[in-house]
Amino acid sequence: MMLTAVGRDPNNQIFPIAWAVVDCENNPNWEWFVKKIKADLELGLGENITLISDMHKGLIHGVATELPMAEHRACARHIYSTLKKSNKADMLKPLFWRVASSFNEADYKENLAIFKEFDPQSCQTLLRKDPSTWCRAFFRVGCCCADTHNNHTESYNRTLKIARRKPFVQMLELIRRDAMQRVATRSTIAAKETAKYTKKARKELEKSCDEAQYCAMITSKGGEFEIVEFGTGYFVNLSARTCACRKWDLTGIPCRHAVCAIREMNYEVEDYMSDYYLTEKWQGTYRRGLRPVNGPKFWKDSGRPRIAAPPYKRPAGRPKGKARIKGLNESPRKKKSDKKVGREGRVMHCGLCGEAGHNSRRCPHESSESRAKRIRLNGEPGQLEAQDQSEMEAAFAAMEAPGPEEPEAGHRAEEPEVQDVSSSAPQRSWVERMLFG
Template sequence: MHRGLIHGISTELPMAEHRACARHIYSNLKKNHKADMLKPLFWRVASSYNSGDYKENLAIFKEFDAQACQALLQKDPTTWCRAFFRVGCCCADTHNNHTESYNRTLKIARRKPFVQMLELIRRDAMQRVANRSTIAEKETAKFTKKARTEVQKSCEGAQYCAMVRTTGGEYEIVEFGMGYAVSLSGRTCACRMWDLTGIPCRHAICAIREMNFEVEDYISDYYLTAKWQETYRRGLKPVNGSKFWPDSGRPRIAAPPFKRPAGRPKGKARIKGLNESPRKKKSETKVGREGRIVHCGLCGEAGHNSRKCPHESPESRAKRLKQNDIPQLEAQDQAEMEAAFAAMEQAPPETQPEVQDVSSSAPQISFINRILFG
C-alpha cells in the first residue's frame, strides 16, 4: 500500500532484492473478494518454489475466481512468490512476521515519552539477545533445530522418489512420474527448494542416500550451530542512567502542547489489519450477528432497515425525521414538567402554620415590641 517504499528501494538500493509480505497482499485482496477458499489457493500460489508449480496453482486460482486472479496479478509476483525469489540468501520467507513480533513488543513502549520509549526498546532488545544467546549455547548438535526438522521432513518424502543415474555428478529423480534434475556438486534441484533454503529437498535426499553420502555435508553453513551462537554472542552493552549523562548546556526540549482529539480514545495499541489476527472463539451462549438477515420494521421485507425503506412515503419520512430531531429524554422531561405545572395550578394554596421559637434563650415577642415601639 506504500508505493514510496517501492520507489525508494529501487532508487536507493537498486541491487537489493525487495520482497513484499504475502500476508498483506492477501489482506488487500480480501477486501473486495470474500470467498473463504481464496486463502488456501492464494498461499499455494505464493508458496510455489518453481515456475511450473506457479503456473499450475495460478491456473487453479484463476478457475475459481478470475476477477480475484486479475486483481492479484496487478501486484508484481516477483516480490511475493517463491518461484521468482533470488537464490543465495538461504531464506524462502514470504512474510515479515519478524517485524510483526517487533511491533508487538512496542505496545508498552509506544505509550512512553520519547527518551523513555527508546530506553525501553533498547532494554527489550538487549534482554531478547541475551535470552537467545542462552538458548543457542545449550545446543550441542552440529546444525540448528530448524535445519534438522526440515531434513527430517525431506527424508520422509524421499521414500516416494527413485533415482536415475547419469554422468557428471547429475541425477534424475522421479517422483510420481515427474522428473527432477539434481546436481549434488552444484547443490541445485529443479524444484528450487534446495536452492532457496539451503537445506536438501526430498529429491536431493534421495540422490544423497543412493550414493551413500552424508546428508549433513550438503546443508548450508548458515544453519551451523556455531554460526547461530556467534550471532547472539555479542549482545548489546548496558547503558548508565540519565543522571550519568553529560550536560550539553543547551535548553531542554519541552513537550508539545497537548490537545485532546475529538471522539472516543483509540488507545495506544496498534491498529491491526483485516486478516492479521485469528478470530476469537465464539461464545456458546451469545448469538453472533454473522449470517443474520436484516428486516425492515415498516414493510417487513429483508435486505434493508426502516431508515432506507423504499416503500415509505415522503410525508411519513419527513414526519419521522422531525420526531427524531428531539431527543427522547428531552421530550420526557418536558412532558413531566408540564404535568407538574398543571397539578400545581389545580391544587388549592396551602396555609403554612406559623413557626414559633420556643427555646429558652430566644427573645420573646412582647420584649422585642417594647424595645422597638416603646
C-alpha cells in the same frame, strides 16, 4: 512514527538491527533510515541483500535509491488483504497462498490457473503486482530465505507495546534494554547447543526426510539424478546443490528429492546443508552484545539542545489507541467452539415458577398483587406511560372541580396525613410532584 529493521538468525529468530523515531513516514525519512543502515553495515549497493516489507511508497523509494541492487520482496499478506476487500469467500485465502508459495514456475502457472478459474477479477487484480516480489517461484537464490511475509517485523513491533507508552527518552531506553537482554539471552541458549546445525534447520531436514519415502531415484552421470515422485520427474544435481523444485535452492536445506538422491548414494544428508545454519555462525551472531549504559543521573551535559520528540502531528481519522494496528485479515475472528453452548436452541425457563417456555415477565402463575407491585417498582414498556397519562388527567380534573369550603375561624385545619416514604411504600408519580409539590 517508529521505523524498525529486524533480521533473522540461523535459528529463525528475531534479531533487532536498527530503530528510529521520525515525525511521519515519507520519502526523506525512509531514505535517511535506509542510508544509515547501509553505512553502518557496509551494504554497498545491496548486491547480496534481501529485504521484505510492506509496499509503503516511502520505503520503496528509500530502498531503490540507497540499495538499488537489493532484492526487495513485498509482503504477500498485505497483497491478500487488498484482494479480500473485493471477495469475501473463504476459499480465496488457501488458493492465494498456494500461488504465493509456489517454489517453481510450473507450480505457479498451475496454481494461478486454479485461482483464475475461481475468481477471474481477483486474479486480474493480483497480476497487477509484479510476481517476482511476492511469489517464491521468482525469488533470488542464495539468501537461504523463502519467506513471503514480514511477520518478523510485526512480531517485534508487538514487543514494543509497553515502551511506546513512555516519554521519548524513556521509550528509547526501554527499547535498547530489551534488545540488550534479547541478545544476552539468545547468546546463552546458542552457547549450550552442541549439534553442528541449529534446531530449526534440523527440524526442517527431518521433515524432508519423512517426505522422501515417496520418491524413487534414477541414476545418471556427473552427480546428476532424476527423482520420480508420483509420476513427475525432478532433476537433481548434488554437485551444484540444486533441484528442479527450487526449494533446496531457496532455503539451503535439502528438499525431499535431494534427500532421496543423497541417501541412495550413502552420503550424509547434513553435509549438504547451507553453512548459514551452522551452530558456530549462530553463536557468532550473538557474540557481541549491547553494552550497559548509565542512567540519566550520570549523563554529562554536552551543551547541545535536549533531545525531544518531533512535533506532534495528529493523524487523520479516529485515534487507534496504544495497541499495534492489525491488518484487515491478520487476526481473523475465532470460530465458536463446539463445546460452547450458544443462545441458539436454548430452552427459556421462568425465574419465578421455574417452568420452561416463558420468562418471569410473562409468568401465568404470578399473582395480580405481585404483578402490580413489580410494574410499580420496575415498570414495563408502555405501561408507565399509560399510568402517567391517567394520573395527569385525574390531576387536571381535580384542578377544575370546585375546591372545599374554607375552615371556620378558630378551627384548625386538619394536618395532612404523614406519608410513608420508605422504599417499600408506593411513591407519588412525577405528575403529582410537579402539580402539588
